[in-house]
Amino acid sequence: MKFTLSWLKTHLKTDADLATILKTLNAIGLEVEDVENPAEKLGAFKIAKILTADRHPQADKLQVLSVDHGDGNPLQVVCGAPNARAGLIGVFGVEGAVVPVNGMVLKKTAIRGVESNGMMCSTRELELGDDHDGIIELAGDAPVGEVYANWAGLNDPVIDVSITPNRQDCMGVRGIARDLAAAGLGTLNAIIVPEIAGVGPGPDVRTDDVDGCPAFFARSVKGVTNGASPEWMARRLKAIGQKPISALVDITNYIMIDLGRPLHVYDMATLKGGLVARKGKAGEEVLALNGKTYAIDETMTVIADDAAVHDIGGIMGGEHSGAQDGTTDVLIECAYFTPERIAVTGQKLALTSDARGRFERGVDPAFLDDGLSIATSLVMTLCGGAASEATRAGTPPATPRTVAYAPDQCLALAGVDVPHDVQKRILESLGFGVSGEAGGIEYQDGVPVSVPGHWTISVPTWRRDVDGWPDIVEEVVRIVGLDHVPSTPLPRVPGVARPTATAEQLVDSNRRLPLADFA
Template sequence: MKFTLSWLKTHLDTDADLSAILKTLNDIGLEVEDVENPAEKLGAFRIAKVLTAERHPQADKLQVLTVDQGDGHPLQVVCGAPNARAGLVGVFGVEGAVVPVNGMVLKKTAIRGVESNGMMCSFRELELGEDHDGIIELAGDAPVGQVYAEWAGLDDPVIDVSITPNRQDCMGVRGIARDLAAAGLGTMKPLAIPVVEGSGPGPDVRTDDVEGCPAFFARTVRGVANGRSPEWMARRLKAVGQKPISTLVDITNYLMIDLGRPLHVYDLAALKGGLVARKGKTGEEVLALNGKTYAVDETMTVIADDAAVHDIGGIMGGEHSGATDATTDVLIECAWFTPERIAVTGQKLALTSDARGRFERGVDPAFLDDGLSIATDLVVKLCGGTPSEPTRAGTPPLTPRTISYDPAQCLALAGVDVAADEQQRILESLGFGVAGEAGAWTITVPTWRRDVDGWPDIVEEVVRIVGLDKVPSTPLPRAPGVARPTATAEQMVERRVRRTAAARGLAEAINWSFLSEKEAASVGGGDWTLANPISEELKVMRPSLLPGLLSATRRNMDRGAASVRLFELGRRYFTGQKDGSWERATVGFVLAGEKTPRGWQTGKAQPFGAHDAKAEVTALLAAAGAPVANLQSFGEASGAYHPGQSGTLRLGPKTVLAEYGVLHPSLARLFGLTGTVVAGEIFLDAIPAKRRTGFMRAPYAPPALQAVKRDFAFLVPQALEADALVRAVRGADKKAIVEARLFDMFVGPGVEEGHKSLAVEVTLQPGEKSFSQEELDAISSAVVKAAEKLGGTLRG
C-alpha cells in the first residue's frame, strides 16, 4: 500500500515530520517497507529554456541547441527530440546528473563531432511517466533555473506500507490516517460527503447472486466529457505506481487508494439492457481490461447485461464496456462482494488486481451510499454531466456486532496496564463504540473492522496503539528442584544433527514447506496440493527438501558466493503411509561452487564431488545415531541425482537411510545452477530408534592394549562393489576386527582384464592379552576366505 506524505495529510491534521510518522507506523503494526522521495534523484535537473535550435551538420535527425539554465552561461546541447525548438521551456540535466531511468551519468561529450553539455529530458527518462516521444514541454512562464522537482511539487516522499491480510481498513489512505490519529500523531479531518441531487430514475441494476454480491448500488451520469485527469490527481496516482488513463478511470483508482473503496465505470453505450450481478455460466468468457480472456463458471460472480458478461465481479472489468475518450454517458457501479467468493474466483483464474486485494479482505459494507456519492460528485465536477438518482439493489451485511469487554482484561492478557479512560480514547479514535460502566463495557465494532471478533482482539487494538514495545518480558514461573528433560528423543536427534552440520561448515537454511507444481514434479511430484494456496508458487507441500535448498543456493551464487554449503532440517509430506504418519523428518544439504579456494600451484579451484556428499551423509548419520558401520551401499539414488555418480545407504536392501550424489544436470538447469552441484538427504524417520537404557552414558573404557593393523590386497571382478568386499572382510571375525576400510584401487599393468585390485586396511583390537602369531594367522586366513567367497584372490 503506497501513498505520499501530502496525500496522508489530506486526512490527517498533523505537524509530525516524516521520521516520526514512519516510526509510529512501525510501532502500531503497519510495517514500513520503503520510503522514496522522487525529488532526491531529480535535484540536478533544472528548468531551462531553449534559446536557439539549429540542424546538426552531420546528422539530419539531430539538432544543436543553445540552452539557458538560469546561470547566465548558455550551454550547447545536441538533442534528437522531434519537438526541440527555440523558445521551448523544458527540463535540463546538467553535467554530473544521473538519469533515473538507466543510471547514466551525464558528462561533456562529442556527438557526431559536435560538443554537447548535459541533456534535455523526457518524462520517461526522469521516471515521471511513459511519454518518450519528445522532451518535456513546460508552461512558458516556468521559472528558468529553478530545480524542476521543487517547482513541480515532486518533493513529496512516497511511503510503502505492508498491510497484513486482517487490516482491510488500512487498504486506503484514510484508514492509515485513522490509526496514526489514534496513536496521538494528530487528528482526523472530517470526510466531506457531498449531497448529489439526482435527475431522473436510477439505472436498471439488480443482484441475482446474493451470496456473491449481496448489494449492488449504481448511478448514471449523462453528458460527461472524458479526458485527462487534473494534475493533482494524476501526480498522486503516478507517485504510487498507478498509470493515469483518463479522468473517469482515474477517479475510480483514486478513490480505491484514498478511501479503500473499489468502484467501476461502464460506458452506457456499450451495454444492452440492464446490469445484473449473477453467477457465471460454463462456457461464458470475458475479455478483461488487462487484454486477457477469462472463462468463468457458476462458482464466480459476474456483472452482465442482456447480451454478455462485462465484469468479473469485484476483480476486473471488461475491455469492451470500459470508459474511453469517446464516452459520454456512464454507469458508476458501487457494489459489495463477499470476500470468500472473490478469493476463490481470483485463485481459479490466477487473476490479481488492486480491487481483488481489497474485496477479498473485506470492504466496508456501510460505505456504499457515501462511496457512490463521492464518486458521482467527482465525475460531475471533473467531467460534467447530469447524475441520476441512485439505484440500490440488495442489502449489504450491516448486522451490528458487539463485544463484552472489561478494561482489566488488557493487563490480564497482555501484561500492559493501560488506564480505562486511555483505552476508551484509543478505541473511540479507531471507530469503536464504547458504552457501559467501568468493568462492563459493550464495544460496538465498526463496519470496516471485519477482523475483530472477540475481546482478545480489543486488547490487541489497545496494546498495538500503546506500543508493542510496552509489553514487558515476564519469565515463566520455575518449579523448585532439578528440571526434568523436556526434549523428546526425536528432538535430541535433530539437535545433534543440526550441531554436527554446523560444525562441519554448513550454514542452516529455513525454507517454505510449499513448492510450485513444477518444482515438486522435478523431484518426483508431491502428494499434497493445497486447496487455498498463498500463491501458485507455494501450492504443493514438499516431497523433498532439495528444491528449497537449490533455490537458496542459486540466490547465494547470484550474489557472488563462490562456495555454498547449506543444510536444512525439516519435514517432507506424503499420503498413504503405513504407519499413518504423513510428516517425515529429513535432513537435506547442498554443496556447490568451489570446494577449496584456488591454489597457487594450478590456479584452479577444486569442485565438490560425489564422495564429498557421501562424507557429509556418513557424518550426519553417525550424529543421528545410525549404525554407520552396518550400512550397505547400493547403486544409484532417485532421479534427482546423476546416474553413476550417486548412491544410497541402507540397512538391508529395503530400508533407505540416505541418498546422495551429484545432482542431475537437468535438475541443476531447472534451478539455474551451473557447474557440479552435489546434494543429499538423510531420512531421520527411517533410522531405528535406540533402546533406552537410562539417562547415564556408559563410562569411557579405552582398550588397554594397542591395536594391530594388517593390509590385504585382493584381485576381484570388475563388477564387484568395494563396499561388499569391505563388509565381508569386517565380518570375517566380528570379535577381533573392529574396523576395515578401503584405501586403494588399482587397474592397470599386472592386473588381468576384467578385474581390479582393492586394498583393505584391517584393524584388530586385542582384549585381555595380545594376539599370538597363530591367532593373527587364523584371522588373516578368515579374511582371505571371506574375500574368496566373493570371487577375490589375495595378491602375491
C-alpha cells in the same frame, strides 16, 4: 499499500515530521517496507529554456541547441528530440547529473564532432512516465533555473506500508490516517460526503446472487466529457505506480486508494439492457481490462447485461464496456462482494488486482451510499454531466456488532497496564463505540476491593476482523505501542536449557512500563 506524505496529510492534520510518522507506523503494527523521495534523484535537473535550435552540421536528425538553465551562461547541447525548438521550456540535466532510468552520468562530450553539455530530458528518462517521443514541454511561465522536482511538487516522500490480511481498513489512505490519529499524531479530518440531487430514475441494476454480491448500488451520469485527469490526481497516482488513463478511470482508482472503496465505471453505450450481478455460467468468457480472456463457471459472480458478461465481479472489469475517450454516458457501480467468493474466484482464475486485494479482505459494507456519492461528485466535477437518482439493489451486510469487554482484560492478556480513560480514548478514536461501566477498584474500610464491570464495544463496520474481546485488547495495545508489551519468561520445561539471563534481568524485563507520556 503506497501513498505519499502529502496525500496522507489530506486526511491527517499533523505537525509530525516524516521520521516520527514512520516510527509510529511501525510501533502500531503497520510495518514500513520502504520510503522513497523522488526529488532526491532529480536534484540535478533544472527547468531550462531553449534559446536557439540549429541543424547539426553532421546529422540530419540532430539539432544543436543553446540552453539557458538559469545561471546566465547558456550551454550548447546536442539533442535528437523531434519537438526540440527555440522557445521551448523543458527539463535539463546538468553535467554530473545521474539519469534515473539508466544510471548514466551526464558529462561533457562530443556528438558527431559537436560539443554537448548536459541533456534535455524526456519523462521516461526521469522515470516520470512512459513518453519518450520527445523532451518534456513545460508551461511558458515555468521558472527557468529552478530545480524541476521542487517546482513540480515531486518533493513528496512515497511511503510503502505492509498491510496484514486482517487490516482491511488500512487498504486506504484514510484508514492509515485514522490509526495515526489514534496514536496521538494528529487529528483525523472529517470526510465531506456531497449530496447528489439526482434527476430521473436510477439505472436498471439488480443482484440475483446475494451470496456473492449482496448489494449493488449504482448511478448514471449523462453528458460527461472524458479527458485527462487533473494534475493533482495524476501526480498522486503516478507517485505510487498507478498509470493515469483518463479522468473517468482515474477517479475509480483514486477513490480505491484514498478510501479503500473499489468502484467500476461502465460506458452505457456498450450495454444491452440492465446490469445484473449473477452467478456465471459454464462456457461464458470475458475479455478483461488486462487484455486476457477468462473462462467463467458457476462458482463465480459476474456482472452481465442481456447480451454478455462485462465484469468479473469485484476483481476486474471487461475491456468492451470500460470508459473510453469518447464516452458520454456512464454507469457508476458501487457494490459489495463477499470476501469468500472473491478469494475463490481469484484463485481459480489466477487473477490478482487492486480491487480483489480489498474485496478479499472485506471492504466497509456501510460505505456504499457515501462511496457512490463521492464518486458521482468527482465525475460531475471533473467531467461534467447530470446524475440520476441512485439505484440500491440488495442489502449490504452491515448489521451492528458488539463485544463485551472489561478494561482490566488488557493487563490480564497483554501484561500492559493501560488506564481505563486512555483505553476509551483509543477505542473511540479508532471508530469504536464505548458504553457501560468499566469497574475498577473501590476502598472499603481502607481495603482495596475489585468492582466488576464491563464496556459494550460497538464495532465499526470497517473492522470485519474484530470478533471478540482479545481483538479489543490488541487494538489498545498496538496503538499504545507494541514495544510496551513486556518480555515475560515462560515456565521452564524439563529437558529445555535454562535461561542465561540473571534473575534480576528477568525481573527488570517484566516490569510494567509507564504510560504517562502516552496518556
